Amino acid sequence: IVFTEKQEALVKESWEILKQDIPKYSLHFFSQILEIAPAAKDMFSFLRDTDEVPHNNPKLKAHAVKVFKMTCETAIQLREKGTVVVADTTLQYLGSVHLKSGVLDPHFEVVKEALVRTLKEGLGEKYNEEVEGAWSQAYDHLALAIKAEMKQED
Ligand code: HEM
Ligand code: ISQ
Numbered sequence: 001i002v003f004t005e006k007q008e009a010l011v012k013e014s015w016e017i018l019k020q021d022i023p024k025y026s027l028h029f030f031s032q033i034l035e036i037a038p039a040a041k042d043m044f045s046f047l048r049d050t051d052e053v054p055h056n057n058p059k060l061k062a063h064a065v066k067v068f069k070m071t072c073e074t075a076i077q078l079r080e081k082g083t084v085v086v087a088d089t090t091l092q093y094l095g096s097v098h099l100k101s102g103v104l105d106p107h108f109e110v111v112k113e114a115l116v117r118t119l120k121e122g123l124g125e126k127y128n129e130e131v132e133g134a135w136s137q138a139y140d141h142l143a144l145a146i147k148a149e150m151k152q153e154d
Contacts, residue, residue: 003078007134011075014131015068018122023056025122026064032114040110043101067115075138084141095149103150108143115139 018025031053034041041047046059054060070086077085119135120127 002082003075003134003137005079007130007137008075008079010131010134011072011138014119014123014126014135015072017126018068018119019065021122022061022065025118026061027053027055028121029064029067029114029118030060032117033111036113037107037110040107043103067111071115071135071138071142074142075134078138078141084145086142086145091145091149094146095153098146099150099153105147108147112136112139112143 034053044060046054046057070090073086074084077083115135116132119131123131
């Protein structure tokens with residue numbers, strides 16, 4: 001499967017739009033995860049002592065932004081090299097964080113769906129299946145790399 005220049009551009013352009021309102025979209029992203037999989041709440045340390053999703057939580061925002069940025073980087077790498085080369089140490093670190101948090105393979109589909117819903121919300125009429133396809137493809141590659149790290153560790 002090839003990742004085209006057009007797909008890379010779509011991913012970059014849509015991130016440029018979403019990043020104009022980080023507080024809004026990081027919250028939306030996270031809320032979607034919990035709407036799809038309410039039980040996931042207990043895995044997140046920044047939620048353990050609260051009943052609702054905290055607005056303007058710095059950790060939540062920072063992590064949500066990283067998911068978007070890393071998916072963008074993956075898109076760029078896929079276009080340039082045809083493979084995922086997010087720094088090895090980053091992947092190892094994320095592998096161990098997710099393993100320790102109790103994340104399982106099916107959760108990755110939940111986060112993908114939440115990401116897609118957030119794009120839909122943020123892009124409005126600029127959203128289409130091509131955009132969704134480009135993000136999904138990049139996300140799947142990144143998720144596969146993290147899952148592989150999680151399996152190496154246990
Ligand atoms: C933490 C990215 C998938 C749950 C994090 C962090 C990043 C990240 C950057 C912060 C690490 C740190 O600095 O401490 C990603 C990416 C994913 C992904 C890029 C997919 C491509 C998932 C999935 C779940 C999940 C599928 C399960 C619903 C968590 C949890 C933490 C975490 C529970 C720890 C948060 C905390 O307690 O501080 N993730 N993640 N992640 N992620 Fe993910
Ligand atoms: C961590 N991992 C995946 C998705 C996330 C979304 C919001 C906050 C933290 C996250």
